[in-house]
Amino acid sequence: MDEILAQDEFALVTRKGDTAKADYGIPLAVLVELTHRCPLQCPYCSNPVELEASGKELSTEEWLRVIDELAEIGVLQIHFSGGEPTVRKDLVQLVQRAHDVGLYSNLITSAVMLSRDKLQALADAGLNHVQISVQGANAAMADRVGGFKNGHAKKLEVAAWVHEMGLPLTVNAVMHRQNLPQLPEIIDLALQLRAQRLEVANVQYYGWALKNRASLMPSREQMDRATAIVESARSQLHGIMEIDYVIPDYYAERPKQCMGGWGRQFFNISPAGKVLPCHAAESITGLEFDSVRGNKSIRWIWDNSEAFNAYRGTGWMPEPCQSCEFKEIDFGGCRCQAFALTGKAGNTDPACAKSPHHKRIFEAALESAGGSDSFIYRNFSGGTPETDKA
Numbered sequence: 001m002d003e004i005l006a007q008d009e010f011a012l013v014t015r016k017g018d019t020a021k022a023d024y025g026i027p028l029a030v031l032v033e034l035t036h037r038c039p040l041q042c043p044y045c046s047n048p049v050e051l052e053a054s055g056k057e058l059s060t061e062e063w064l065r066v067i068d069e070l071a072e073i074g075v076l077q078i079h080f081s082g083g084e085p086t087v088r089k090d091l092v093q094l095v096q097r098a099h100d101v102g103l104y105s106n107l108i109t110s111a112v113m114l115s116r117d118k119l120q121a122l123a124d125a126g127l128n129h130v131q132i133s134v135q136g137a138n139a140a141m142a143d144r145v146g147g148f149k150n151g152h153a154k155k156l157e158v159a160a161w162v163h164e165m166g167l168p169l170t171v172n173a174v175m176h177r178q179n180l181p182q183l184p185e186i187i188d189l190a191l192q193l194r195a196q197r198l199e200v201a202n203v204q205y206y207g208w209a210l211k212n213r214a215s216l217m218p219s220r221e222q223m224d225r226a227t228a229i230v231e232s233a234r235s236q237l238h239g240i241m242e243i244d245y246v247i248p249d250y251y252a253e254r255p256k257q258c259m260g261g262w263g264r265q266f267f268n269i270s271p272a273g274k275v276l277p278c279h280a281a282e283s284i285t286g287l288e289f290d291s292v293r294g295n296k297s298i299r300w301i302w303d304n305s306e307a308f309n310a311y312r313g314t315g316w317m318p319e320p321c322q323s324c325e326f327k328e329i330d331f332g333g334c335r336c337q338a339f340a341l342t343g344k345a346g347n348t349d350p351a352c353a354k355s356p357h358h359k360r361i362f363e364a365a366l367e368s369a370g371g372s373d374s375f376i377y378r379n380f381s382g383g384t385p386e387t388d389k390a
């Protein structure tokens, strides 16, 4: 997946549970990652470092069954994502089924593989919304970051079709040190593309992004400037275009409420059918994730599975979280980041200034940032990652 999830999309769509066992109602919006295959090679890819081989992906019949089950248990929105979901030949069929069972559907795409006919077929099948990622404000930046020649021009073409077909559009811009100077132009671009919403999502540093942290980490001055630009644009564009803004944990005072809290508001389904508390959860070794291929229902997995209950609520928290006044506000921050940076998912998120790891990890990272502009690219085919000598 070449974009960062805007958690706001999922944050307000939960309702109270209807079982005695879990107090957490089934989320009303679910992310389905149809594949990890992707033509882009973004250096901040948020998919797991170990990608799922295409041979392990759920079949069309399995995804159709999952879509039916999601509708039956009360899910209302389905976000088709990846990797790049348009590489799946059955995407139109899946969108059609989502429409038939009453689900609102969103396509999260890089757009580089879409033809006008394919987009029209998706619209005809009942697709409700499109989200297109951009890697920069112009082709020189965007194509270098995405590692895909002529990708930017294709995105602009597809965005125009989205508008012509009357579909609402969100533009997702993942920001970092190298493209932050283009933020004003990116806001203009989203306006030109007639997006209803722009997600200005700064890179978060786990998964593949951690490999490129020194090349991607912005300076504090850049972040302050970006925040001022977003605030000014928000007030100027009120009622025209919404702007979501996510800053990197490294510059936040407190950890973010990742995924709205583990197992509280969000789950996603991986290409091989694992039901996950977050899209990066498989990076945490030692946790068992149940699959839709097993004999357990999605509702059972949400309520009862070991992985969902491991960090649910506040009972699992160590000190200083346990006695922290913010524990029911941030729910301990990000488990994947705690695992990636401290080796233990149950540790306090080192993004928190109260974490014993905070100073060593975060300050050292900020000091090491900016050494080089070269990227270690991500590519689905594996092999030796390419680096560029920008």
Ligand code: FES
Pocket: 258, 259, 262, 278, 279, 280, 281, 333, 334, 335, 336, 337
């Ligand atoms: Fe997995 Fe934050 S990304 S809990």
